[in-house]
Amino acid sequence: MSLPAFPTVAAPTKLHQPPQPPKPTHAATRHGLSFDRPARSLDPTVSWTASIARCARDGRLAEAAGVFSEMMWSGVEPNHVTIVTLLSGCAGFPSGSGFLGASLHGYARKLGLVAENVMVATAVLNMYAKMDRVESARMVFDGMGVRNSVTWNTMIDGYVKKGEMREAIDLFDKMPHRDAVTWTVLINGFVKTGHFDKALELFREMQLSGVRPDFVTVIGAISACANLATLGLGLWIHRFVMKQDFKENIRVCNSLMDMYSRCGCIEYAHLIFEKMPNRTLVSWNTIIAGFAANGHAEMALELFNKMQEEGFKPDGVSFTGAITACSHARLVDEGLGYFHIMKNVHRIEPRIEHYGCLVDLYSRAGRLEDALNVIENMPMKPNDVVLGSLLAACRTREDVKLAERLAKYAVDPDPDSDSNYVLLANIYAADRSWDGANKIRRKMKMLGIQKTPGFSSIEIGSINHDFVAGDKSHPEAECIYQVLDLLSSDMKVWYAPPIIAKELYEND
Numbered sequence: 206m207s208l209p210a211f212p213t214v215a216a217p218t219k220l221h222q223p224p225q226p227p228k229p230t231h232a233a234t235r236h237g238l239s240f241d242r243p244a245r246s247l248d249p250t251v252s253w254t255a256s257i258a259r260c261a262r263d264g265r266l267a268e269a270a271g272v273f274s275e276m277m278w279s280g281v282e283p284n285h286v287t288i289v290t291l292l293s294g295c296a297g298f299p300s301g302s303g304f305l306g307a308s309l310h311g312y313a314r315k316l317g318l319v320a321e322n323v324m325v326a327t328a329v330l331n332m333y334a335k336m337d338r339v340e341s342a343r344m345v346f347d348g349m350g351v352r353n354s355v356t357w358n359t360m361i362d363g364y365v366k367k368g369e370m371r372e373a374i375d376l377f378d379k380m381p382h383r384d385a386v387t388w389t390v391l392i393n394g395f396v397k398t399g400h401f402d403k404a405l406e407l408f409r410e411m412q413l414s415g416v417r418p419d420f421v422t423v424i425g426a427i428s429a430c431a432n433l434a435t436l437g438l439g440l441w442i443h444r445f446v447m448k449q450d451f452k453e454n455i456r457v458c459n460s461l462m463d464m465y466s467r468c469g470c471i472e473y474a475h476l477i478f479e480k481m482p483n484r485t486l487v488s489w490n491t492i493i494a495g496f497a498a499n500g501h502a503e504m505a506l507e508l509f510n511k512m513q514e515e516g517f518k519p520d521g522v523s524f525t526g527a528i529t530a531c532s533h534a535r536l537v538d539e540g541l542g543y544f545h546i547m548k549n550v551h552r553i554e555p556r557i558e559h560y561g562c563l564v565d566l567y568s569r570a571g572r573l574e575d576a577l578n579v580i581e582n583m584p585m586k587p588n589d590v591v592l593g594s595l596l597a598a599c600r601t602r603e604d605v606k607l608a609e610r611l612a613k614y615a616v617d618p619d620p621d622s623d624s625n626y627v628l629l630a631n632i633y634a635a636d637r638s639w640d641g642a643n644k645i646r647r648k649m650k651m652l653g654i655q656k657t658p659g660f661s662s663i664e665i666g667s668i669n670h671d672f673v674a675g676d677k678s679h680p681e682a683e684c685i686y687q688v689l690d691l692l693s694s695d696m697k698v699w700y701a702p703p704i705i706a707k708e709l710y711e712n713d
Contacts, residue, residue, distance in 0.1 A: 254287045261294025266302050269294055285322045288313050292328035296335040306332050310345075320350060327356045334363030339372075358386045365394030385419050393425040401429040402669070405438060420451040424460045431464040435664050439464045453482055459491050466495025486517050493526035502534030521553050528562040532569055540566045557583075561591040568598035573607050580611070600632045608632045 253276040260269035269291060276283060288309060295306040310319070310329050318325040326349045333342035346352070346360045357380045364373035377383070377391055388411040395404035408426040411418060418426075423446060430439035443461055446452050458481050465474035478484070478492045489512040496505035509527045513519060519527075524547040531540030544563060547553045560583040567576035576595045580587050592611065599608040612629060630646060633639070661672045670679065679685060 249281045250284050250287065253281055254283070254290055257287060257294075258290045261290055261297070264294075264298045266294055266298060266305055270305055285318055285325050288316075288318060288325050289328045292325070292332050296328070296332040299332075299336040303336060306336065319345070320348070323349070323351050323353055323356065327353070327359055330356065330363075331359045334359060334366070337367060339363045339367050339369065354382065354384050354387070358384075358390060361387065362390045362394075365390055365397075368398055370394060370398055370400070383414070383416065385416055385422060388414075388416055389419065389422040389425065392422060392429075396425050396428050396432075399432075401432045404429040405433075405435070420449075420454045420457050423449075423451075424456055427457070427460040427464050431460075431467045433669055434468050434662075435669055436468040436470065437664055439468060455481070455483060455485055455488065459485075459487050462488070462491045462495060466491070466498060469499060471495050471499045471501065486512075486520060486523070489517055490520075490522045490526060493523065494529065497526050497530035497533060500533050502530040502536065505530035506539075519547075519551065521547070521556060521559065524551075524553065525558055525562060528559065528566060532562060532566040535570045537566055537570045537572070557585055557588060557591065560585075560587075561594065564591050565594045568595050571598075571602065573598055573602065573604055577607060577611060596629065596632070603632075605632055 253272065257269045257272050257276070260266070260272060273283070273287070273291060276287075291309050292306065292313075295302040295309065310332075313319050313325050313329065319329060320326070326345060330342045330345045330349075333339070333345065342360060342363050346356065349356065357376065361373050361376050361380075364370070364376065373391060373394060377387065380387060388407065392404050392407050392411070395401070395407065404425060408418070408422070408429075411422070423442065426442055427439065430436075430442065439461075446457060446461070451457055458477055462474040462477050465471065465477070474492060474495050478488065481488060489508065493505050493508050493512070496502075496508065506527060509519070509523065509530075512523070524543055527543045528540045531537070531543065540562070544555070544559065547559070548555055560579055563579045564576045564587075567573070567579065573595065576598070580591065580595065595611060596608060599605070599611065608629060663670050663672075672679065676682075677686070
């Protein structure tokens with residue numbers, strides 16, 4: 206038998222032997238019990254496969270390959286389960302297992318297992334998908350004579366995880382029979398790639414197709430509602446959840462709390478929290494962050510303390526919520542105190558979001574120099590969110606000089622992002638420093654950066670309607686503009702605001 210090339214491993218001091226059947230115990234002999242049936246010896250292939258599985262599960266792939274080589278040298282023929290076990294190990298630990306996986310694929314093809322056994326072929330496909338080699342996975346998929354739902358779902362998931370949603374949809378449309386997993390994979394893929402409308406559209410299609418969503422599907426739909434702030438549809442999904450077996454699922458409840466918090470209905474989020482039979486640290490963090498983001502600092506900090514009284518140890522996310530609450534309430538000293546406790550008492554290393562909270566804490570309190578000092582001394586480069594917080598404060602307080610000092614950081618983190626450039630230009634415009642504003646605009650043009658148009662959004666009948674300035678693509682655009690003209694005429698009769706130069710600049 207010819208052997209595939211596997212990574213070299215040290216020669217074993219003792220070959221793995223199949224486990225022996227159990228012997229009668231001394232107690233059984235003493236009581237006169239006898240075993241009339243002779244003990245059956247365990248199939249050696251099963252024994253070797255079990256040894257390989259133990260190594261593969263722990264990520265000891267070189268050792269698993271060594272045991273596989275021993276198995277074949279000892280004359281024991283591997284079966285399809287053995288090959289699937291090794292391939293699953295490579296898929297579970299894709300980093301550094303490329304050579305072993307490719308060797309296994311070649312060996313399985315040599316045995317004819319890839320063409321004849323759907324389990325082996327699907328395992329090969331899954332391995333390549335987990336290694337981010339979707340082209341190789343698709344070659345395996347196209348070469349399969351027989352496919353089951355797991356095969357289709359694995360290939361679709363491979364495309365989704367790589368962000369190739371067009372290919373995923375194309376495969377989804379060709380799939381003969383779609384199950385809950387298929388719909389869930391695609392819905393969550395749209396959520397992760399920021400296509401929240403498409404995720405909800407697909408969730409509706411799933412309902413119409415008669416496929417029953419599970420709790421993972423529902424969590425994806427709730428997440429899409431949270432990102433779009435579509436409260437009407439979120440309420441409908443909550444009502445749907447209340448009729449399901451998973452209505453008390455902790456992950457579902459956490460998602461509902463997050464959705465209500467981001468839609469501004471913190472009372473509903475708190476009601477869910479109070480009714481939860483069991484809570485995790487994520488549950489506490491979600492409700493604390495919800496109260497903090499909605500401006501209820503006192504309640505957020507009260508829950509932060511109550512969480513610790515009930516035996517939960519705060520993590521970095523917990524402290525982000527607490528410091529954010531202090532920031533919204535301009536409790537600078539309290540916020541700094543929580544940062545100190547996190548770092549020096551709980552020994553949690555501050556991440557960029559914690560430094561961002563400090564910048565926001567100082568910025569909202571008008572202590573812009575202190576905020577800049579945090580940016581200049583933090584151990585990592587500031588991102589757009591951190592810089593945007595201070596730039597927005599500079600704009601509010603018309604501090605052009607500090608904004609100019611911040612400019613060297615503002616253009617560095619993400620050269621393709623327009624947000625900080627626009628903020629800088631608007632700060633110059635507010636100060637009537639047209640040379641500075643035009644300089645920023647010229648730099649944006651030179652770098653090929655275009656201003657992302659802002660939009661307004663309104664939810665009617667559980668459907669979001671987005672509007673961009675001057676946009677007439679909405680199907681009801683004619684009626685909408687007629688109403689706007691009527692409102693504008695009424696406003697001119699009762700109120701005529703002065704035209705401000707900086708407003709003209711910002712709307713340009």
